[in-house]
Amino acid sequence: MSESDTIPQFKRGGVGSDKVDISGGMSSLAAGPGIRSLSEVLAIIAVAVMIIGGTELALNLFAVPQYILPKPSEIAMALVSDFHLIAPQLGHTLIELFSGFGIGAVVGLVLAAVITQYPFAEKIITPYILLLVTTPMLALVPLLILRFGFGYEPRIIAVALASGPMVMINAATGFRRVDSGKIALARSYGASTLQIFWKVRAPMALPMIFVGLMVGSIFGLLTAVGAEMVGGGFGLGNRLTSYSSMIQMPQFFAVVLILSILGILIYTLFFLLGKKFASWEA
Amino acid sequence: MSDAAIIQPKLGVRNATKSYSTRSGDLLAIDDCSLDVKAGEIVSIVGPSGCGKTTLLWSMSGLHQLSSGEVLLDGKLVDGPNPEIGMVFQDANLLPWRNLDQNINFPFEIMGAKPDRAWVDDLLGRVGLAGFGGRMPRELSGGMQQRAALVRALSFKPSVLLMDEPFGALDAFTREEMNQMVEEIWMDSPTTIVLITHSLEEAIFLSDRIAVMSPRPGKVASIHEVPFARPRSLEIMATKEVFDLTNIIKKEIVGDQQSRYARSSDAPVAQAAR
Numbered sequence: 385m386s387e388s389d390t391i392p393q394f395k396r397g398g399v400g401s402d403k404v405d406i407s408g409g410m411s412s413l414a415a416g417p418g419i420r421s422l423s424e425v426l427a428i429i430a431v432a433v434m435i436i437g438g439t440e441l442a443l444n445l446f447a448v449p450q451y452i453l454p455k456p457s458e459i460a461m462a463l464v465s466d467f468h469l470i471a472p473q474l475g476h477t478l479i480e481l482f483s484g485f486g487i488g489a490v491v492g493l494v495l496a497a498v499i500t501q502y503p504f505a506e507k508i509i510t511p512y513i514l515l516l517v518t519t520p521m522l523a524l525v526p527l528l529i530l531r532f533g534f535g536y537e538p539r540i541i542a543v544a545l546a547s548g549p550m551v552m553i554n555a556a557t558g559f560r561r562v563d564s565g566k567i568a569l570a571r572s573y574g575a576s577t578l579q580i581f582w583k584v585r586a587p588m589a590l591p592m593i594f595v596g597l598m599v600g601s602i603f604g605l606l607t608a609v610g611a612e613m614v615g616g617g618f619g620l621g622n623r624l625t626s627y628s629s630m631i632q633m634p635q636f637f638a639v640v641l642i643l644s645i646l647g648i649l650i651y652t653l654f655f656l657l658g659k660k661f662a663s664w665e666a
Numbered sequence: 667m668s669d670a671a672i673i674q675p676k677l678g679v680r681n682a683t684k685s686y687s688t689r690s691g692d693l694l695a696i697d698d699c700s701l702d703v704k705a706g707e708i709v710s711i712v713g714p715s716g717c718g719k720t721t722l723l724w725s726m727s728g729l730h731q732l733s734s735g736e737v738l739l740d741g742k743l744v745d746g747p748n749p750e751i752g753m754v755f756q757d758a759n760l761l762p763w764r765n766l767d768q769n770i771n772f773p774f775e776i777m778g779a780k781p782d783r784a785w786v787d788d789l790l791g792r793v794g795l796a797g798f799g800g801r802m803p804r805e806l807s808g809g810m811q812q813r814a815a816l817v818r819a820l821s822f823k824p825s826v827l828l829m830d831e832p833f834g835a836l837d838a839f840t841r842e843e844m845n846q847m848v849e850e851i852w853m854d855s856p857t858t859i860v861l862i863t864h865s866l867e868e869a870i871f872l873s874d875r876i877a878v879m880s881p882r883p884g885k886v887a888s889i890h891e892v893p894f895a896r897p898r899s900l901e902i903m904a905t906k907e908v909f910d911l912t913n914i915i916k917k918e919i920v921g922d923q924q925s926r927y928a929r930s931s932d933a934p935v936a937q938a939a940r
Binding site for chain 1: 729746747749751753757761763776804822
């Protein structure tokens with residue numbers, strides 16, 4: 385019924401090389417093949433302690449200077465002591481991410497739904513969508529800043545441009561999965577085009593839509609932080625540039641840690657939503 | 667047979683012709699095909715593969731538009747899907763994101779109607795699916811899925827049930843069970859049934875009449891009465907009468923098919939005809 389290569393997310397790993405780890409980890413942690421045994425949990429904790437503790441020890445042992453690589457304990461301390469400074473910046477980044485991704489996702493979904501109904505229009509538009517997917521939207525940020533200034537606008541636009549096409553291209557794959565038998569079934573009850581869309585095509589596309597949202601949101605996060613690093617006086621990306629220029633490496637890594645956690649949280653959110661609403665395929 | 671000409675048929679196919687345009691030119695799937703089905707009758711359509719059986723059935727359901735000719739339901743033209751006609755497809759065709767109850771509700775959602783709960787529950791009980799309403803299709807066996815599809819097709823009480831090789835994917839034992847089930851439901855609440863099948867055994871067990879189609883372009887070549895009393899037992903299938911009837915029909919189909927191979931090098935058209 386469905387091509388197995390279009391539905392990787394909720395079964396196996398992710399699409400990108402760096403995402404395979406995350407989603408593989410997610411599926412075992414969040415979704416999980418049953419409850420883990422105590423010994424497995426202990427082993428996982430032991431490995432984590434060994435990695436973090438080993439890094440701490442090694443950095444001590446070889447006397448690595450803090451400006452090259454701060455110790456985990458120093459990062460943790462910076463995270464606690466400077467959190468009141470970092471938190472507002474996190475807020476800025478989240479505003480950019482949510483607005484940009486929201487706009488991009490809505491436009492991407494609508495475009496995907498409409499375009500796939502008209503194969504000819506799809507043929508014409510697809511190259512440009514591919515162009516948008518493959519072009520790093522960060523490259524446009526300096527230009528956007530020239531036009532829109534140093535506020536939220538250029539960043540939100542960049543995030544939307546980065547995440548929208550990603551959502552669209554995956555959702556379009558979903559909408560293109562036409563099962564003529566199911567459509568004939570709906571038609572045999574006298575279903576209208578709109579009913580066929582909402583009751584057959586959309587549910588059938590849902591798993592791929594979640595894949596698109598998952599990948600698109602991560603792309604949005606990357607672009608938001610990147611855009612903040614390019615210009616403007618606020619946001620986590622801006623903190624990264626400023627901490628590194630002042631060689632405040634523990635603070636720098638504290639921000640990196642927050643970004644990692646943010647990424648994992650977003651990814652997990654869409655993974656769980658996908659599990660809940662599109663698990664019929666897994 | 668002479669009665670059929672006087673009494674208005676439940677479902678009448680008149681001079682139905684349907685051609686598809688393919689890359690290698692127009693393809694005539696059925697040509698000047700006529701068939702009358704009386705109210706409350708079970709008619710099977712058999713014939714060599716690619717003879718346009720499915721095309722004919724889909725035209726009866728209103729899912730296919732005929733190139734010429736017409737389909738009449740109670741004397742009225744069928745020019746699109748009709749709530750008086752229920753359809754069972756080749757595979758169960760359950761929506762995998764809906765559980766059994768939601769699947770059976772699907773036609774009602776589309777039609778904007780309310781299901782007759784007592785009737786649906788009765789059907790579910792008859793096919794042995796009572797209590798399975800919360801199951802997802804993937805949690806049901808092939809036979810159960812097809813039974814669910816049968817319930818779904820009958821749930822809105824159509825007066826005609828069209829079945830397109832409904833049990834072709836099931837194993838022989840499950841198939842026999844399904845056939846008995848269909849006969850039982852039909853005897854209690856007679857609907858008019860038109861059934862496409864590749865199994866002559868199934869055709870003989872279920873049908874009042876069997877229409878044999880000629881190879882493409884398909885026409886109804888002959889019609890055989892199946893005179894056995896109902897309810898039919900599986901034992902009847904081992905009698906000489908059934909054996910003889912099977913042989914006659916088989917000869918018609920296979921004979922035609924051999925002549926077709928001798929005649930031309932037609933490409934298989936099973937997919938195109940769907």
